[in-house]
Amino acid sequence: MAAPAPLIDPTDPLRRFSECAELGYPSAFTLRRRRKDGSLPAVWCGNHWKCRLSDVERLYPRQDSADDADLDELRAWARRQAATAPPIPSPAAARMVVEILRRGTSRAS
Known part of the structure; x- marks a missing residue:
């Protein structure tokens, strides 16, 4: 495992754990666990733990773009299903x- 870069890097600013989770990475709780076990370098800043997005990416790499075709196929299927489905009342929708x-933000994939 490569050593993390220094925490001061203007091209890769520090982000709160919740910000990383909003970008599709694991939940803030999972990132706190990684900080506690030493696999995610982080600093206490104000009243939040912060880390570099590149360090989160190192632990949880994104899927490569080869899956874009599968995603496009899934979207097309969803559109076809939605076109044939009965209308859904607004509160249910x-x-x-x-x-x-x-569910989408809580998965650690």
Whole structure:
């Protein structure tokens, strides 16, 4: 495992754990666990732990763009399904969106 770069780097600013999670990385709780076990360098800044996004990327690399074709195929399938589905009342649709977003941000993939 490569050693992490120094924490002072203007091209890779420090980010709160919650900001990293919002960008699709594991949850802030998981990042705190990685800080505690020493695998994620972080600093206490104000009233938040902060780390470099490049260090999070090192622990949890993004999937390569070869999966974009699969994603496009999945989107096309979802559009076809939505076109043939019966209408959903607004409150139910809102609950579905919230549930999908919750599941999407909590996965550590």
